[in-house]
Amino acid sequence: MSNEAIVHGVHDAHATHADEHHHAHEHHEQHFFSKYVFSMDHKIIAKQFLITGIIWAIIGALMSVFFRLQLGFPDKTFPIMEKFLGEWAKGGKLDPEFYYALVTMHGTILVFFVLTAGLSGTFANLLIPLQIGARDMASPFMNMLSYWFFFLAGVIMFISLFLQTGPASGGWTTYPPLSALKEASLGSGTGMDLWLVSMALFVVSSLLGGLNYVSTILNMRTKGMTMTRMPLTIWALFFTAVLGILSFPVLLSGFVLLIFDRSFGTSFYLSEIFIGGKALPNVGGSAILYQHLFWFLGHPEVYIIMLPGMGMASEILSTNSRKPIFGYFAMIISLVGITVLAFLVWAHHMFVTGMSPFLGSIFVLLTLLIAVPSAVKVFNWLTTIWRGNIRFTPPMMFALGFVSLFISGGLTGIFLGNSALDIHLHDTYFVIAHFHIVMGVSAFFGMFAGIYHWYPKMFGRFMNKPLAYIHFFITFIGAYLIFWPMHYEGIAGMPRRYYDYSAWESFKNFTSLNAFISVVVIVVFFAQLLFVFNFFASIWKGRKVTTQNPWGSTTLEWTTPINPGHGNWEGDIPEVHRWSYDYRDDGHGNDFIPQTTPLRPGEEAH
Amino acid sequence: MSIFITVAIIFLVLMIVYQIAQASEYAAALRATEKERQKKTNYIMASLLVAFFFFGLYAIWQCHFSLLDRMLPKSASLQGEAYDMMFKVTLITTGIVFFITHALLFWFAFKYKATDDRKTSFFFAHNNKLELIWTTVPAIVMAVLVAIGLRNWMTVTSPAPADAHVIEIVGKQFNWIVRYPGTDKVLGKRNYRDINDATNVLGIDQKDPASKDDIVAQNGEMHLVVGKPVKLIIGSRDVIHDVGLPHFRLKMDAVPGITTTLWFTPTITSAEMKEITKNPNFVYEISCDQMCGKGHYSMRGTIIVETQAEYDKWLASQAPYFAPAAPAAAPAADSAAAATPAVAVK
Numbered sequence: 001m002s003n004e005a006i007v008h009g010v011h012d013a014h015a016t017h018a019d020e021h022h023h024a025h026e027h028h029e030q031h032f033f034s035k036y037v038f039s040m041d042h043k044i045i046a047k048q049f050l051i052t053g054i055i056w057a058i059i060g061a062l063m064s065v066f067f068r069l070q071l072g073f074p075d076k077t078f079p080i081m082e083k084f085l086g087e088w089a090k091g092g093k094l095d096p097e098f099y100y101a102l103v104t105m106h107g108t109i110l111v112f113f114v115l116t117a118g119l120s121g122t123f124a125n126l127l128i129p130l131q132i133g134a135r136d137m138a139s140p141f142m143n144m145l146s147y148w149f150f151f152l153a154g155v156i157m158f159i160s161l162f163l164q165t166g167p168a169s170g171g172w173t174t175y176p177p178l179s180a181l182k183e184a185s186l187g188s189g190t191g192m193d194l195w196l197v198s199m200a201l202f203v204v205s206s207l208l209g210g211l212n213y214v215s216t217i218l219n220m221r222t223k224g225m226t227m228t229r230m231p232l233t234i235w236a237l238f239f240t241a242v243l244g245i246l247s248f249p250v251l252l253s254g255f256v257l258l259i260f261d262r263s264f265g266t267s268f269y270l271s272e273i274f275i276g277g278k279a280l281p282n283v284g285g286s287a288i289l290y291q292h293l294f295w296f297l298g299h300p301e302v303y304i305i306m307l308p309g310m311g312m313a314s315e316i317l318s319t320n321s322r323k324p325i326f327g328y329f330a331m332i333i334s335l336v337g338i339t340v341l342a343f344l345v346w347a348h349h350m351f352v353t354g355m356s357p358f359l360g361s362i363f364v365l366l367t368l369l370i371a372v373p374s375a376v377k378v379f380n381w382l383t384t385i386w387r388g389n390i391r392f393t394p395p396m397m398f399a400l401g402f403v404s405l406f407i408s409g410g411l412t413g414i415f416l417g418n419s420a421l422d423i424h425l426h427d428t429y430f431v432i433a434h435f436h437i438v439m440g441v442s443a444f445f446g447m448f449a450g451i452y453h454w455y456p457k458m459f460g461r462f463m464n465k466p467l468a469y470i471h472f473f474i475t476f477i478g479a480y481l482i483f484w485p486m487h488y489e490g491i492a493g494m495p496r497r498y499y500d501y502s503a504w505e506s507f508k509n510f511t512s513l514n515a516f517i518s519v520v521v522i523v524v525f526f527a528q529l530l531f532v533f534n535f536f537a538s539i540w541k542g543r544k545v546t547t548q549n550p551w552g553s554t555t556l557e558w559t560t561p562i563n564p565g566h567g568n569w570e571g572d573i574p575e576v577h578r579w580s581y582d583y584r585d586d587g588h589g590n591d592f593i594p595q596t597t598p599l600r601p602g603e604e605a606h
Numbered sequence: 607m608s609i610f611i612t613v614a615i616i617f618l619v620l621m622i623v624y625q626i627a628q629a630s631e632y633a634a635a636l637r638a639t640e641k642e643r644q645k646k647t648n649y650i651m652a653s654l655l656v657a658f659f660f661f662g663l664y665a666i667w668q669c670h671f672s673l674l675d676r677m678l679p680k681s682a683s684l685q686g687e688a689y690d691m692m693f694k695v696t697l698i699t700t701g702i703v704f705f706i707t708h709a710l711l712f713w714f715a716f717k718y719k720a721t722d723d724r725k726t727s728f729f730f731a732h733n734n735k736l737e738l739i740w741t742t743v744p745a746i747v748m749a750v751l752v753a754i755g756l757r758n759w760m761t762v763t764s765p766a767p768a769d770a771h772v773i774e775i776v777g778k779q780f781n782w783i784v785r786y787p788g789t790d791k792v793l794g795k796r797n798y799r800d801i802n803d804a805t806n807v808l809g810i811d812q813k814d815p816a817s818k819d820d821i822v823a824q825n826g827e828m829h830l831v832v833g834k835p836v837k838l839i840i841g842s843r844d845v846i847h848d849v850g851l852p853h854f855r856l857k858m859d860a861v862p863g864i865t866t867t868l869w870f871t872p873t874i875t876s877a878e879m880k881e882i883t884k885n886p887n888f889v890y891e892i893s894c895d896q897m898c899g900k901g902h903y904s905m906r907g908t909i910i911v912e913t914q915a916e917y918d919k920w921l922a923s924q925a926p927y928f929a930p931a932a933p934a935a936a937p938a939a940d941s942a943a944a945a946t947p948a949v950a951v952k
């Protein structure tokens with residue numbers, strides 16, 4: 001089934017469901033297309049981003065299952081793989097060329113399509129207007145465009161999977177000259193062209209979205225919603241958007257130069273190359289220049305992925321501990337610190353490219369500096385749950401898991417940020433373990449927490465709880481079982497992006513460990529299908545939400561009707577009188593005071 | 607066809623699981639009130655998290671000791687010894703932080719699960735003293751780690767000693783080519799335009815007298831003398847590669863168009879390492895550590911660390927790349943070659 005068919009199918013069905021609930025208060029009939037497809041309602045756009053993201057996540061995860069089969073069992077064949085991949089897995093044995101294509105697509109899809117668009121796109125769209133008290137985004141039209149550019153980027157990337165020569169295969173970072181020269185690999189032909197076009201569209205989508213998020217947050221807050229009363233989710237999404245706006249254009253410029261080198265004979269990245277039996281005329285370019293441009297986005301990008309999860313975890317930890325977030329201002333300041341430093345550390349991905357050792361030292365210093373605001377956040381989260389009244393709802397479980405994973409992955413960053421250690425660990429499985437824990441799994445945990453928490457707001461129903469807990473434990477245990485041992489492989493020098501280790505005296509003794517990891521990967525993959533099924537089935541079958549504010553939250557989204565229509569609030573937008581974390585006795589037996597409750601006589605504003 | 611059946615079966619199983627889970631949720635709702643159920647769930651989940659913590663500690667222990675025998679042997683270079691030391695310090699520091707924060711996380715989760723006893727939780731919104739403590743302490747710890755790191759980094763990246771052996775290693779898809787300067791201890795100039803896969807794999811300038819005695823090993827085998835510093839001149843013919851030297855705890859990219867360098871002092875011969883690791887097949891390997899195409903995983907070189915006597919014997923048995931019988935270089939100046947930038951390697 002094509003992407004489009006799936007998205008439409010779901011919306012189609014969703015239409016009938018939503019109509020039942022909406023008719024009472026909807027005064028104008030909208031055409032199906034303008035309501036659910038080319039919608040300008042931020043809540044619908046959020047769902048579009050989310051569902052598209054889920055579909056991409058399944059595709060990306062399935063790819064990882066395939067290449068893990070190869071890594072875990074290099075001497076076996078898997079006929080099922082031939083069914084899916086055809087010529088590329090003849091006789092059930094993955095072709096090396098396609099192994100690299102799968103790895104490349106897996107990275108690109110998960111980093112950009114799922115954890116950037118799927119994550120920010122969903123929650124920035126859903127939460128910004130609802131939590132600051134706005135009827136929609138500053139420009140609903142640009143918002144719609146942002147989704148459709150993303151959709152188009154996805155279509156092109158999807159098409160590239162079926163090319164005769166395969167999709168791009170130079171890694172998600174697509175370093176030239178490998179990615180610049182057709183002679184260097186099959187995937188550097190048309191596959192790479194489509195990859196670049198797709199990513200260029202993706203950058204446009206991100207910019208349209210980001211500009212909208214920032215202007216909405218700055219201009220459209222309801223009366224009384226000062227910046228310092230905003231929930232931390234909004235602060236986090238704000239800085240996410242700022243990071244994207246400032247760094248994606250640099251990436252685009254890097255891509256443009258690459259397109260020129262590939263198609264118009266320029267030499268930005270090429271110099272003194274002998275390939276395919278002949279010497280190329282290009283001289284004077286620098287292959288390393290691309291890496292500077294790429295990582296100038298690349299590092300902020302990892303925080304673009306991380307910050308929404310941080311914001312949502314803060315919100316969910318506080319709500320479910322029935323306690324204010326500890327150190328609200330410290331949390332904001334640390335977000336500022338992370339955002340600023342994120343732009344000053346990119347070259348820590350390039351310590352061994354031969355760059356000046358002195359420059360390397362500066363980047364070591366700045367990189368380890370970023371650990372300080374990260375540590376502040378962890379301690380504040382811990383203090384938030386301390387002496388709380390913790391309700392272990394599914395979102396809370398994922399938020400706690402998020403904190404654990406962020407600690408584990410952040411600590412290994414301290415190894416990698418120190419160039420004298422990175423000189424051995426660079427491009428080994430240690431890096432794989434580091435960024436999958438801190439960014440991959442932990443950002444996914446933030447996303448899951450957010451989905452379980454705001455699902456009632458999105459669909460007026462709850463997701464099934466027993467399945468949610470099963471999903472949590474399999475994923476949490478599985479993630480550690482998969483990635484923890486990878487640190488050891490990396491410390492032993494095992495390089496990443498290898499198709500087969502059996503010919504290597506130094507690395508072949510990890511064969512049994514690789515098999516173990518691959519088995520866990522398959523289990524975890526199926527646990528994610530459980531989540532996906534729970535997500536879609538609950539749209540129609542989930543337990544109905546019966547109260548406006550099921551979690552007892554202070555924030556504004558829970559003052560809207562259970563199934564809010566376009567415009568969110570039926571009457572006036574409520575006015576805000578207090579900050580978003582007033583979890584305390586309200587004097588009437590409740591343990592929270594909504595933001596809309598006026599200050600009591602004599603009460604001081606936070 | 608079978609794909610559809612597989613997918614259909616998976617779908618069916620998921621549907622059944624969902625139905626069961628849904629039924630159990632409704633049944634639970636009938637048996638107890640929302641409040642009682644939440645209390646029970648809190649208890650179960652908090653306990654499971656604590657169980658996870660202890661199981662996790664046990665698993666870490668198991669993982670550590672079962673993998674220990676598969677790790678790299680002690681460092682085979684002086685530089686790597688400093689690395690190993692620093693790694694240990696960082697591991698202990700982060701290990702302590704890991705343990706404390708996780709213990710707190712799971713302990714708080716268990717201890718402060720909601721029960722009926724407490725109506726509202728402790729209102730504790732900020733405390734500047736605490737914030738100050740946990741900003742400065744990590745900053746100080748980081749400063750110490752940075753100091754150790756930069757000291758080692760300066761040593762590793764310092765200029766090679768004057769008496770270091772010079773050896774060139776060049777990557778191409780998908781193998782390593784090693785070049786020794788020969789008796790004159792100077793590598794001849796190279797020009798990528800002179801590369802010819804049959805006769806001149808590195809594009810060595812034959813008119814450069816220094817190139818006459820250069821020795822080229824196309825099998826990617828590098829011979830080093832124990833205790834003698836070696837300076838690697840690193841280059842690439844096509845895409846970016848990376849000279850990965852796990853046993854020496856070092857690596858450096860091989861980038862077309864520029865020359866990178868790396869120097870170190872090997873301390874343990876291959877023969878000694880076979881004894882240390884009790885592995886008769888032990889060999890120092892050069893791994894390509896930068897994705898370079900479909901054969902990346904097979905781009906393997908080897909290093910043989912030997913005594914000076916062994917090395918001399920080996921060297922004497924090697925023929926220069928350009929046999930002395932080759933016709934003497936024509937005196938005519940090749941203007942094209944002169945105009946192109948040669949990779950200046952000395």
Ligand code: HEM
Pocket residue numbers: 173302303305306348349367368370371374409410411412413414416417418422425426427431434435438439440
């Ligand atoms: C304490 C904070 C952190 C430090 C000091 C740190 C440091 C580093 C360093 C030095 C590298 C380069 C390693 C190498 O390639 O040799 C790296 C890789 C990476 N880090 Fe982190 N990191 C930190 C936190 C994070 C966070 C929060 C994320 C994501 C949300 C993240 C995502 C990544 C990714 C994706 C890579 C690998 C990219 C690639 O080569 O494909 N890191 N980290």
Ligand SMILES: [Cu+2]
Pocket residue numbers: 298299302345346348349
């Ligand atoms: Cu980074």
Ligand SMILES: [Cu+2]
Pocket residue numbers: 777778780846847848894895896897898902905
């Ligand atoms: Cu290579």
